[in-house]
Amino acid sequence: MATYKLCIKCLTLNLSRELFTQDTNGRWDTETWRPVLSGSRSELQKRYDTCGLCRLLLLTLNANTYAVSDQVEDFEWEAAWVLNDLDYRDAELIPHRKGSGLCVVRKAWFDAPVNLIQLVEDETVIDEPLYGRHRGIDVDIDRILSWFQFCQREHDDNCSAAFLNVTQRPVPTLMIDVIDKCLKPADTGVKYTALSYVWGRNNEPQTRESTLQEFSEIGAFDRVTLPRTIEDAIAVTVALGFRNLWIDSLCIVQDRAKEKLDLINAMDSIYSQAALTLVAATGDTAHSGLSGWSRESREEVRELTATIAPDLTIGVLPPCGHLIETCDWVQRGWTYQEGVLSNRCLIFLEGQIYFMCRKNLWREDLVGGLPTTNFSGSPFLGRPDENWNSSPQPILEELIGYYSPRILTFPSDITYAFRGIENAIGPAIGGTQFFFGLTSCAFDASLLWTKKSRNEVLTRRPGAPSWSWMGWEGATSYLATSYFIDEIDWLTTRTWVDWYIVDDSDNLVYVWDSTRDTIVVNQSPKGDLKLQGKSQPIWCYGSSLEENPFGRQTVLWPVHERPPALNASTVPRGFPYLAFVTVHSIFNMRVVSQQHNITSTYIDICDKGGLVCGTLGDYYLSDIPSPDDGIKSVEIIIISYADEGLTHFFTAGKNIKEIYGEFEVEPLPTIAFNVLVVAPHTQRLGIYERVGSGFLLKDALFRGLEPPTWKQIVLG
Incomplete structure (x- = not known):
């Protein structure tokens, strides 16, 4: 971790630990924005190697959404103190658990901040959440296990049963035994991890009829060259104490058409029943590896900190939400339902590891993990706010809004890559049929x-x-x-x-037939169902009659x-x-x-x-x-x-x-x-x-x- 001096301009801030631990009312909105430092980007470039704060200010500017480069013309910037809760803005936190960070934006443009410069300390010095902590060059497995165990102990039901009502099917037919390094038939009730990653164009080897017997022999995966992401996933699974791992390219026999289709249609069950989903969020191929697992990928992130005094280290701590929104994994179609349907995700992203469940977000570079219901990163995993007072139809429409921009290598996969979402949310809409993502009811x-x-x-x-x-x-x-003011009245x-x-x-x-579909038809008084513990109306036509097939009240x-x-x-x-x-x-x-x-x-x-x-x-x-x-x-x-x-x-x-x-x-x-x-x-x-x-x-x-x-x- 490098030690830097401060330039004359940055010295005027009189930076201290107390400035970063105070609770400020500042936000990055125009009403509470109070600049304390300003200048030009070219000035920061000149002092990049000599002033620790100028170095971090430039890194923060370059990481913003407008992603400026060295070739871009010079511009003015300004910085202000704001609350350091970008990932947790909607969480119910008591004031003393928040601190402050330096937010820098392009002057006059007022872009939403991507990164904050925050205090970084050892946990032996401070144990309050939302302060940065020194992150080792090696992964702290015990810390990751403590996140997982806390989730299991404190809110297992909340993280296993969300608004998605996943049908519990038998587990997949094959699993990777990470100890024996081979494929084995899955035992009923076995605990396993699952991998969500971007395939890319060359994701070999894959399990086919011709390789199934070979891959079923003990030590098989030591004798073949696996893509880096899959090798890392096996290593992580071993380190966390699990024996079984599910990966689509190896656990689905690719040339068994019917079996493959059956498993594709069961993705909701596969990922929701996994004890933990490993998310390779950085990298556009199966050879990219799990960023943040290897030492070399972790070293790059350590460069985002600077010691500017014997007792004061600061660093750029990017919000998880922004990183997820812009990563390779979130751009791909198949990975969408894998993230939505997983109860717990261990996310490998830009050299860091994050643990995200339906209630909490933990990260290596922040002390503690805080309960939260709608932090800014959560929509990018496709999980709507659990406090929505809404029926399942608009929740489905929200999910469609997140899924539709995603990219598919094969456009015809559009229906299959969304099938898990339909299977999962369908029961909440009474078992309605889907026609290419549209509900029949x-x-x-x-x-x-x-x-x-x-x-x-x-x-x-x-x-x-x-x-x-x-x-x-x-x-x-x-x-x-x-x-809509009254959706059911509108439909009928x-x-x-x-x-x-x-x-x-x-x-x-x-398209609609109440005698064919299993949905309970809403009559007056309106029917409802329990969603997140609340009564929610189902958008639905009336009972089908020969002369009135859609059961409308008036036409x-x-x-x-x-x-x-x-x-x-x-x-x-x-x-x-x-x-x-x-x-x-x-x-x-x-x-x-x-x-x-x-x-x-x-x-x-x-x-x-x-x-x-x-x-x-x-x-x-x-x-x-x-x-x-x-x-x-x-x-x-x-x-x-x-x-x-x-x-x-x-x-x-x-x-x-x-x-x-x-x-x-x-x-x-x-x-x-x-x-x-x-x-x-x-x-x-x-x-x-x-x-x-x-x-x-x-x-x-x-x-x-x-x-x-x-x-x-x-x-x-």
Whole structure:
């Protein structure tokens, strides 16, 4: 650990241990920000090798989200004292357990802080949480075991049973015996660790029919060269006192198709039943190793500390949440459900080891582990706040929002890599069926996904239908459903489409069928279920009847004429086509840009007279006109009434307010429709694809380029 002097400017701070242990009210928000030091980045670069604080200030700046490099032009920065609780901001901590850290940000930009400069001491000097501690060059196995044992002893039930109701299936058929270094059949009830990692392109060897016998012989894995990450996982498992380890590449016989599919469909059980999941969060291949296990990977992190006085050492302590958000592991699709479904994770990340359960976060470089319910890092493992007073449907939608931006080497894996989530949360939604990530019991609501941001680019994903978010690569979210006031009332009174789907057996069936699905139908009074110890409503249609298959209470048709019956004989088979009858029309769309800022660009729907009568939250195709190109005609289908909770969102656009003014809005079912933009499939005659979504004012329905008509639609 290097010793440094301080420059004249940094000496003016009169740094002492007391400054770091005091409880400050400072935050990085504009109201409480009080700069105590400022300067230019070029000054820090000049004093990098001579002043310990300047060195850490520059390292902190370079680690921020804007990730500046040496080639970037110079800029001004400023630093202030803030609370050192970035990972634990929502935890219920008594004040004296918090200290202070120096936060440095780019002046005027006011980026959210990524790292703080904090006090670093030995545990023999201080034992209060949230202060940095010296971290040895070797892994302290006893400390890791103490974290695990504390979790087991103090909150085993809380960490084993979250909102995800995982069905306990038999454990996987094969395990790695880390003592005998070979594959063995798994014993019932055996305790094991599991590995979650990024495969990369060359993850060999793998277990196949041709290697199964060889890998089942004692000492087999001493006689083959294993990827570094797998070797480290075996070593960690031995060190922690476990004998069994589950790794997908070796514990699944890769060329046994049915067995492989069965295990893929059981990922929820495999990872939730593991005593501990080892997460290789750093590295984009199986050869990267577990960062923080080897001495060389730990040495790099030790460079982030500086001794500036005989009794004062400070260091850069990055928040776990930011590191997880930006690491290789969190970008990949398959690793998502592995993190969500695991009860306890030992995370190897940027040369450090973290222990994360559903209640606590421990880290090597901080003293103690604190109980927390929603620290800033937790959403990146896909675990919503357990205090949510919410039904399972929006929890599922939140999980989809975290999963959808992730990358898959093979795009067709999109359904399999999410299957564990469906299996786990399905029972909380009464056992509803899933169709490409959409719930059958609330299908109209599940269709209301949209791009996560206006500048997000969605591209078509092969192997999944366009009507599902799985059919598009890119980040999606459920903005519309988050504003619902009464979801069950909306499902049964503000929708009208009878949705059909072509199933795996090429049969045309209803998406919702209360006699087929195991879900308990909500009637009045509304049914509910216990979620996190609270009663939560299930979003659900009513009981299916021959004349009312979706069990709606009332049907408010968008036009006076009743719809014709679906002609099932004309619906193609062989793909999960969505078939239905609804109102179809053609309108113009016009792109409007505010202040040349792409994030504030939105798309107007215009009637035949050019009057703005709606808005498109997104449009996925590349033929979108620029603001200078004028208008483009698009086909629109009406799928439901917009919920009244969307009033302020729908009227947020400048042009909408110009037309309607600030008025007292009556319930939105009389105001607007949810609509989809559709386009003919380029290769399949008679098939449409979903290419956008938005809202259309109800009174504009008859002002389109063509009169609204009932039309049978088949979406591919």
